[in-house]
Amino acid sequence: QVQLVESGGGVVQPGRSLRLSCETSGFTFSNHGMHWVRQAPGKGLEWVAVIWYDGSKKHYADSVKGRFTISRDDSKNTLYLQMNSLRAEDTAVYYCARDISYYSDDSWGQGTLVTVSS
Amino acid sequence: QSALTQPPSASGSPGQSVTISCTGTSSDVGGYNYVSWYQQHPGKAPKLVIYDVTKRPSGVPDRFFGSKSGNTASLTVSGLQAEDEADYYCTSYAGSNNLGVFGGGTKLTVL
Numbered sequence: 001q002v003q004l005v006e007s008g009g010g011v012v013q014p015g016r017s018l019r020l021s022c023e024t025s026g027f028t029f030s031n032h033g034m035h036w037v038r039q040a041p042g043k044g045l046e047w048v049a050v051i052w053y054d055g056s057k058k059h060y061a062d063s064v065k066g067r068f069t070i071s072r073d074d075s076k077n078t079l080y081l082q083m084n085s086l087r088a089e090d091t092a093v094y095y096c097a098r099d100i101s102y103y104s105d106d107s108w109g110q111g112t113l114v115t116v117s118s
Numbered sequence: 119q120s121a122l123t124q125p126p127s128a129s130g131s132p133g134q135s136v137t138i139s140c141t142g143t144s145s146d147v148g149g150y151n152y153v154s155w156y157q158q159h160p161g162k163a164p165k166l167v168i169y170d171v172t173k174r175p176s177g178v179p180d181r182f183f184g185s186k187s188g189n190t191a192s193l194t195v196s197g198l199q200a201e202d203e204a205d206y207y208c209t210s211y212a213g214s215n216n217l218g219v220f221g222g223g224t225k226l227t228v229l
Contacts, residue, residue: 037164044223045156045164045207059217095163102152102211103218104169111163 002026002107004096009112012086022079022096022109029077030054033099036070036081038092039111047103048094049081063089086116122147122208122221129227135196138224140208141189146219148189152211155184155193158223159204167206168193195226203228 008020020036036048049060049070058070069082079096093113097105123141130136140147140155147153153171156164166175168184171191181202183194191210195202208221 044205045158045209045220047209047217047220050217057214059215061217097164101170102150102154103209104152104154104166105156105164106166106169106175108163108165 002098004098004107004109006094006096006109006112009094009114011115011117013118014087014116016086017082017084018086018114020081020083020094020096020112020114022081024077024079024096024098027098027107029072030074034070034072034079035097035099035103035105036079037095037097037105037108038090038114039095040089040092043092046092050099050103051079053099083114086114088116090114091116120219122210122219124206124208124221124224126222127225127227129229130195130198131229132198132200134198135194136198136226137192137194138206138208138226140191140193140210140221142191142210142219143189146210146212147186147191149213150211151186153184153186153191154209155182155191156207156209157202157204158207164207198228200228202226 035050067085071080093111095111096109098107155168158164
């Protein structure tokens with residue numbers, strides 16, 4: 001069955017970096033666009049970054065542009081999110097998700113909590 | 119991109135129907151047939167219940183119905199059940215050079 005497992009979250013000081021990973025299994029990873037979505041405590045969902053199935057396009061939320069980088073390694077069936085210059089407002093649960101049709105994510109990981117605090 | 123507009127709350131009694139709206143612009147909801155709806159229970163990951171405006175993923179009951187008119191999409195949940203109580207988010211494609219946009223979410227209460 002389709003599985004997505006995030007890792008790499010934790011507590012980090014403002015200005016530092018963190019890399020999230022999303023290991024996938026149970027489907028042909030290279031056939032799917034992949035997304036990072038976050039949810040700050042008590043808030044709604046926010047698209048953070050998306051990467052097309054072939055890696056040809058990447059899009060970022062304005063709030064993370066220039067600081068976060070999404071990438072994928074199809075040989076490892078893994079999605080990444082490199083997060084630099086972290087801010088308190090980046091504190092959230094980060095989910096990775098599999099796209100089946102233009103922001104239609106049918107499979108999600110369990111989420112990983114990133115807390116940015118001094 | 120601005121967020122899509124959803125009512126903050128909706129409610130209905132068991133067995134009734136409730137409709138949640140999602141209003142965008144001609145650059146997102148009105149411009150493409152790529153509106154999705156997610157259900158999220160507290161502490162859980164979102165679950166896709168409608169995609170491409172009207173399609174239901176496998177396993178989603180046909181009590182969930184999606185539609186669109188102009189710049190407004192709607193999710194109708196009929197035959198309300200206790201387990202339908204959750205937060206619902208709409209989202210829309212906004213073109214190949216833009217990130218998608220979410221609505222602010224609607225808390226559905228089953229009375």
